[in-house]
Amino acid sequence: MLVPSLDEYIDTVDLGNGLIIAQQSIGVAHDTKGNWGNADGILGLGPVGLTKGSLPNESGRTIPTINNNLHSQGTIHREIETVNGEPEHAGPITYTPIASYHPSLNYWCFEQSISYGSSMIMSSAGIVDMTYQSATGGTLDAAASLLLISSAQYAALENLNFNIAGETFSLTPNAQIWPRVLNTYIGGSSSAIYLVVADIGMPSGTGYEFINGYLFTERFLTVLDSSRSRIGFATTSYTDVTTN
Structure with a gap:
């Protein structure tokens, strides 16, 4: 499924049980191709390298994932799920x-x-x-x-x-x-x-x-x-x- 148009927003994400992520990047698609059904989005648990090039005109940039930010902000001790x-x-x-x-x-x-x-x-x-x-x-x-x-x-x-x-x-x-x-x-x-x-x-x-x-x-x-x-x-x- 392709995402031809995507904007990035920064927000605080609360996963519950004290797992609060500040400054989390969130991608918002304007349109997509493929059958997404009733899905609202993808959490993104893959390696951070997979995010490279996901934003238009920023082909060399990677985006910290949920786990990256939880670890770097000291909420979890290891990047594991x-x-x-x-x-x-x-x-x-x-x-x-x-x-x-x-x-x-x-x-x-x-x-x-x-x-x-x-x-x-x-x-x-x-x-x-x-x-x-x-x-x-x-x-x-x-x-x-x-x-x-x-x-x-x-x-x-x-x-x-x-x-x-x-x-x-x-x-x-x-x-x-x-x-x-x-x-x-x-x-x-x-x-x-x-x-x-x-x-x-x-x-x-x-x-x-x-x-x-x-x-x-x-x-x-x-x-x-x-x-x-x-x-x-x-x-x-x-x-x-x-x-x-």
Whole structure:
């Protein structure tokens, strides 16, 4: 989604629990392209380098993020935040360094391999979507822009395994499907079963072939540790639930 026209405002932001940020930069878009739905904005938890060039005519400037300012103003001791749909975590946190090569270093990118059942479908560099589609038997649904599977194919789904720093984090079959109560919100059929793995259109070798995404953070606690240039994951009480 593109933001062709953006103004910067400076204000005080109160996140609650004593987390008050003075002089926080806030970008206000005049118009956008793409479907934002009812979203009011983006908090911005990525590396500060990602803000470079986000303001017109200031291509060389970076903008302090929420975490940058909380740390520099002495409110928090380290630039670290956790992202998860459920607040409790049941397992130990496994950390891995974020990538130090371009262009991955501008994002929360890290090395991982992905397998479907016992079959490897992505090493540290590769494309997963077509191999995954073949393995699951899904067909692209033009209305929802996601892979559609039958009830029989859903019953045959295997775990989608992410190997990160020597540990395996598995998305169960239920975790691999789009929440069915939200089917109509993406233009799909209310009775359909859609897979959440989709083509992001990035060729192999770009440095970000796969995005673990929001539904991954619903199942696993994710720790974004800017101060130590690392990212961590842990299982939670929500990892293996069957709610979709």
